[in-house]
Amino acid sequence: MSSYHVEPIGDLIEHDATGQADCVCGPQTRPEKGDDGSVNWIVVHNSLDGRELHEGGR
Numbered sequence: 001m002s003s004y005h006v007e008p009i010g011d012l013i014e015h016d017a018t019g020q021a022d023c024v025c026g027p028q029t030r031p032e033k034g035d036d037g038s039v040n041w042i043v044v045h046n047s048l049d050g051r052e053l054h055e056g057g058r
């Protein structure tokens with residue numbers, strides 16, 4: 001089983017992408033099934049400058 005980390009580029013903080021989903025930004029981990037039936041874990045990090053909030057607001 002492997003995991004991928006998706007981090008915001010140029011964020012204000014340094015994200016912990018060492019494999020555990022215990023980064024300070026509270027990343028969301030979701031499984032993604034590959035073609036061969038193996039499961040990859042996608043760790044989606046949140047930017048702390050509020051970009052997502054602005055983008056999803058309207």
Ligand SMILES: [Zn+2]
Nearest residue numbers: 015023025045
């Ligand atoms: Zn993070």
